[in-house]
Amino acid sequence: MNQRYSPSDVVDILRSNNHTEINNVTVFLYRFFKPIIASHIFKQGGNYDDAKDIFQEVIIIFFRQVRHLKFEAKSLKEMEGYFIQIANNKWLKKKEADGRRFRREQEYLTQKNVYTQELTSSAILENEEENSSLPNILERLGEPCRSILMAYYGEELSIKDIALRFNLGNPDAVKVRKFRCLEKLKTLLLKP
């Protein structure tokens, strides 16, 4: 399949909840833009894994911007520029983070005792930042809550289908379970 989409098609589909079409658009974005982003990252001295990670982040950021109505494109060229801009920012952040980590390691090796306290707190802060994001909260929700909520609200499956897919028995029980899971998620979001 080598389907080509116009920028407005891409935007419309990503704003919808049509999983099949979103999947097709993802394939299109990968085939069309990945070589461009990858060669850009290679030029900056990155390797294949860097290009893979950066491209994934670019697509997710793009998806969020589209969903939150923060992106409108008139041409694929414009999209390319936008992607390269995000990739650049991500690459710079990665390099800065690598540099910081390297400096911290060096400092740690030379002045182990002095910085122990500081390192611990900064590591905690970083972890906090990571943990507070919704995907991480969903992870912390555990199974089968995560799967039930994602299947019901994300994939829009019926309670009956969810009961069958995850082998959860009575649909009514799944319904109650879903309610409890949602409440638990709300609590986690309020008090992460």
Added chain:
Amino acid sequence: MNPKDDYQRLETIEQYFNGSLSVDEMANFENALKNDFDFSKEVSDYQKLTNMIKEITIEQNIIATLDKLEQEEPIIPLKRKTPFITLFPYLSGLVAACLIFVLYASFSVIQLPGSENDLTIVRDVDVSILSPVEKKVFDNFYAGQSYLAEGQFQKAVQSFQVVLKNNNLRPYFKEATQWHLVLAYLRSGQIQEANHLYDELSSCKDCVYPIGKIDKAKLWWQILWAKIF
């Protein structure tokens, strides 16, 4: 809105967003949305939460699709620009410059220093009162230059050789004649002779005849070219 219990309230909120409430229930719901701040916030939170779950689900599907594509259709890393490719514009410029120089050296005219000065520098005498020997030397030198200019190279060789038979030449004039002879040899196809004399002149340490470096290089190049082809 009558909040019977949390579970029931959530059911109603979901039915509202599904569009499965009856007309009366809908009116009731919307009325509660306007008048009950807590309920309105609960509905808003529900909507935000479910939207976020939707987005995360799609994001995870996108990541899964990208991972699958990375496995099935890996983008082959473009080879990093090798130094040759990076230097290509500079190298091609250098090659072009060399080519231009070669063409220039091969086909441009070799200008040996002006002979009009030779007379006054070598011989600080009045031309009109030259001795017959001196006159013969000068005549042959200028004749050689004329033959060279006219393309009669063999005659030019002969004229310069006559000049050089005189053992009493001043160094400047002797060298001037020899350089002219090199050129005459080259033009007349006597490459070995030209090469031999050129080497002899090039290796001299106290030469006085001021032949320019570029002309010297052009002469060397043309002899080399003639030797190869």
